[in-house]
Amino acid sequence: MHSARDNASRPAIAPLLLAIGLSASSFLTGTSALALSELQKTPGQVEQSAPGQGGDKPAPSPTSPGVPMPDPLVNSQAGQSNDKTPGAEDSSKPVEVIYDISKVPEPVRKMREQIVEAAASGDLERLRPLLGTGATQTQVTVGEPTDDPISALKDLSGDPEGDEILAILLDVISTGFVHVGQGTPDEMFVWPYFAEKDLKALTPPERVELLRIVTAGDLSDMQEFGGYNFYRLGITPDGKWKYFTAGD
Structure with missing residues (x-):
């Protein structure tokens, strides 16, 4: 049998056990947090030391040497061109359209x-001196040369006087043009420039310019065909009128 004095001299067991439990819990929690932080490290990640610990070297920045940045987009596309035009000397280069006749x-x-x-x-007869004769005669029909180019042009016109073909000739030679075949026997200045252009890649102003020569239905047919097939005109560098023909 114990007295009240004995009970007073003994330490309270319950509070003591509670304190020990809290200390153990704190220790385990800290260990778990440390383990979690270690598990979350990405493989190869460099651990950053706090200032003053493990040296004063700063953590590498994204622009530090040895960490290459992505190449600029413009560099990865250098030399590429989407304007590949049939008939051009180098299909990787866009056609240069010329409007300045002084060039x-x-x-x-x-x-x-x-x-x-x-x-x-x-x-129409005023064209005759310009068409030449014999081997240098201007080609006005596809295939075999004709004996009388003026008569052939009149036959191609929609009217008996040949006014329509003269109007077409004026429209064609009033457009921009291109210089093709430089340095070859086929060097030529060609009107209209659409003869050397990808018709599916025309800009809106170019479409309007082409529709001054052909109809919208003609343009649709040409795009399906794969190229310009209306009248074109070629003049050699030495001033010979080489051809005025329709076709591809």
Whole structure:
């Protein structure tokens, strides 16, 4: 049998056990948190030391040497071109459309000027001196050469006088043009530039310019066909009127 004095001298067991339990819980919690932080480290990740611990070296920045940045997008696309045009000398380069007639050799400029004057006169016969004869005669039909190019042009016109073909000639030679075949026997200045252009890649202004020569239905047919197949005109660098024909 115990007295009240004995009970007072004994330490309270319950509070003591509670304190021990809390200490153990704190220790286990800290260990678990440390283990979790260790598990979450990405393989190869460099552990960053706090200032003053393990040296004063700063953590590597994203732009530090040895960590290459992605190449600029423009560099990865250098040399690539989507404007690959049939008929161009180098299909990797866009066609250069020329509007300034002063950039062509003088014989080419002079021949173009004479063609424009003759066509604007409304008299088909005024083209005859420009068409040449024999081996140098201008080609006006596809296939075998004709004995009389003026007669052939009149037959191609929708009217008996040949006014329509003169109007087409003026429209064609009033567009921009291209210089093709440089340095070869086939070097030529060609009107219209659509003859060397991908018709599916035309800009809105180019479409409008082409529709001054052909109808919307013609353009749709050409896009399905794969290229311009209406009238085109070629003049050699030495001023010879080489051809005025329709077709591909």
